Amino acid sequence: MGLAWQQGPLATGAIGRFLVPGDLPERLLFAEPLRRRMRVRLGDSWIADSEDVVLLHEPARYPVAYFPLADVVADVLEAEARTTQHKDLGATAWFTVRAGETSKRRSAWQHTELPDYASDLKGRVAFAWRAMDAFFEEDERIVGHAADAYHRIDIRQTSRHLVVRDGERVVADSSRPLVLFESGFAPRWYVPREDVEHDALTPVEGQTFCPYKGLCSYYDIGAAGHAAWSYQEAWTEVRRISGMVSFEADKVEVELDGKRLEPEPGQGVISHGVDRDLSVEELSG
CATH class of the missing domain: 2.170.150.40 (Domain of unknown function (DUF427))
Structure with missing residues (x-):
């Protein structure tokens, strides 16, 4: 589906090819402004609300929305000791997300040592889609994953x-x-x-x-x-x-x-x- 999923141009199973003289990298990631207001709800609380979301398209994955930390409610993110390594984006820190009486472990992450070419994601955090209670674009709920503008x-x-x-x-x-x-x-x-x-x-x-x-x-x-x-x-x-x-x-x-x-x-x-x-x-x- 879309840009990087199923058989899209950035997917691992792409059926087309780029007409360029040399070989492309094995993996191509694509980040772009979403240009839509997106909100996240956990429990009874809105925990993020932003018009400055960046959407990351990564091969064989659904699109992921990254929110500026400034647009995330204070004290919602609780740092965990867990750190993982993303093959393209480096060290990744994980968070427990808390809102009122609701708490979800390992449900948000931030890439903390981004290479220069991935600076679009600097200072941004993503929320695990299934861990949150709802994602909205404006006042309409989006289900499944972040909407892929390249899916038609x-x-x-x-x-x-x-x-x-x-x-x-x-x-x-x-x-x-x-x-x-x-x-x-x-x-x-x-x-x-x-x-x-x-x-x-x-x-x-x-x-x-x-x-x-x-x-x-x-x-x-x-x-x-x-x-x-x-x-x-x-x-x-x-x-x-x-x-x-x-x-x-x-x-x-x-x-x-x-x-x-x-x-x-x-x-x-x-x-x-x-x-x-x-x-x-x-x-x-």
Whole structure:
């Protein structure tokens, strides 16, 4: 996803390449101003509030927000004896974060011996996303991880013919699928429920969460586990795929205009699970 995750240009599994004469460093980190007001809540308290957040993109990691120490509430950070070494950014000091009766160990960090090239992060601290109770941009809660401005989703209507089979059984047959193009992923094809054999889908317990699409439900198809998925109530930005069904091409046969689709390298999704132990109801709301 985005700039440094999945198959983005700075990711370890990037599918493209930079057209430069020499070799690039094995790892490229990218820091930039977020240019959005971000706030952090722990317990009943706002512990950080800043319009000067820097977002760090690091290969194979979600974006991380770094706050100026001046924008963190006094006495919230309690230094720990623990120090670690970041492979690019040097010594890292860790903090317990306290707010009222709430205390979270090892839930904030600061790079204390930054090399000159990483001075953008000097005097800044980051909070562990799952340890905090909430992150907000303005008055809207952000779940999953800091929003990646380079992550994009485009949805297009198409009249291409998509057929899904489980052995000899036709599970879906549609000439009106939607194709979803998402940064770092191969295209995903979504079929209207009316074009799916409803009794071919067996609902599976448990859901996963996408910070850009919402809660995802899964289905078995015959003996193929988790062979299909659906966002029953997709978030506003991708509302068009709500209730539609997409299929895993490595678990059932997915054919587009007579050509069988094959899974593309690096397309395995690392699930978020449910963010910070939030309930399904809270995420849905």
